[in-house]
Amino acid sequence: MPGVSVLPFGTVRAGLPQSVLVRMEPCAVIPGHVHEVDAEMYPVSGSACLIADDSNFSGRLVCVGNQVKFAARRLHGFVAGPEGFSFVSVNGGIVDAEPGRWDITFV
Numbered sequence: 001m002p003g004v005s006v007l008p009f010g011t012v013r014a015g016l017p018q019s020v021l022v023r024m025e026p027c028a029v030i031p032g033h034v035h036e037v038d039a040e041m042y043p044v045s046g047s048a049c050l051i052a053d054d055s056n057f058s059g060r061l062v063c064v065g066n067q068v069k070f071a072a073r074r075l076h077g078f079v080a081g082p083e084g085f086s087f088v089s090v091n092g093g094i095v096d097a098e099p100g101r102w103d104i105t106f107v
Contacts, residue, residue: 003028014096024080032077037092048085051077
């Protein structure tokens with residue numbers, strides 16, 4: 001995705017628990033998507049507007065100090081604020097060393 005980088009902490013494999021740092025440039029978008037595993041996001045810099053299939057979360061602004069949890073197969077995404085957005089994703093194995101094997105389906 002343009003303006004988005006994913007930096008794993010150690011070796012990553014889809015389906016195995018992992019943590020990754022996701023960095024988004026100002027106004028970058030991670031479109032709505034789903035995973036087969038649960039994911040928790042911990043913002044570490046900037047802010048973003050949530051994209052979600054739940055009206056209680058969609059459009060919500062998240063920033064440092066917030067924690068965002070998405071259950072498996074729940075639609076979510078982010079639109080970074082003007083200062084960009086970075087977060088740590090702690091999940092059940094979304095990222096894989098082989099790009100075509102990631103657990104991500106864009107909606």
